[in-house]
Amino acid sequence: MxxxxxxxxxxxxxxxxxxxxxxxxxxxxxxxxxxxxxxxxxxxxxxxxxxxxxxxxxxxxxxxxxxxxLRTQTVSTNYDRVIGQHGLVLKRIDADTRGEVKVLSMEWSASSVDNSTLEEGDYCEILAVEGAHLVVKKINK
Incomplete structure (x- = not known):
């Protein structure tokens, strides 16, 4: 033994x-x-x-x-930490075309949640990430 x-x-x-x-x-x-x-x-x-x-x-x-x-803490990645942040529209977003949004010093492809048009220079709120692009809505600042 x-x-x-x-x-x-x-x-x-x-x-x-x-x-x-x-x-x-x-x-x-x-x-x-x-x-x-x-x-x-x-x-x-x-x-x-x-x-x-x-x-x-x-x-x-x-x-x-x-x-x-020993509970591991989740570290936010670029993917989830942008949700709820405000971004600046760099390229026009409309119902037919994805635009670009700058958020947290990064540029993302983006579409509007309600197919509304966001012009260059508008501010938006990031609602979700779908695939490799953001879903945003226009905010008034």
């Missing part, structure tokens, strides 16, 4: 090091507990029970804590 517990510890530790999620650290700790039980001379059934109980306890304790404290 010595080699089995060492194998479990090594394999699960390597898996944990290779992945970025908590996927096997619990089994590593359970394997350490079972290895200690082996060193104390406890029988094979007790070692397996200790492995299972320690692994389940570690999952029960660490998984909720990890989800709470």
């Amino acid at each position: 010595l080699w089995i517990w060492l194998g479990v510890i090594i394999v699960t530790a390597i898996i944990e090091l290779v992945t970025i999620d908590l996927v096997s650290i619990w089994f590593t700790l359970g394997g350490i507990g079972a290895l200690i039980a082996y060193a104390l001379g406890l029988n094979q059934t007790i070692q397996i029970i200790i492995f299972i109980i320690l692994s389940v306890i570690c999952i029960g304790i660490s998984r909720p804590l990890a989800k709470k404290y």
Whole structure:
């Protein structure tokens, strides 16, 4: 059983090091507990029970804590951070033609939400992103 517990510890530790999620650290700790039980001379059934109980306890304790404290924050990209911003129309937008809008120092292809005409120099609000173009509506400034 010595080699089995060492194998479990090594394999699960390597898996944990290779992945970025908590996927096997619990089994590593359970394997350490079972290895200690082996060193104390406890029988094979007790070692397996200790492995299972320690692994389940570690999952029960660490998984909720990890989800709470290791929560990844979403970083806004160009795609979603322009929604709700105001932009300047650089090229005329009408029902038949997409124009161009400058928002957050970037130029985007744009169309009007209600097919109204926006002239060069008008200000608009970005309502959505559809594919690679913005959907805008005219605002009065």
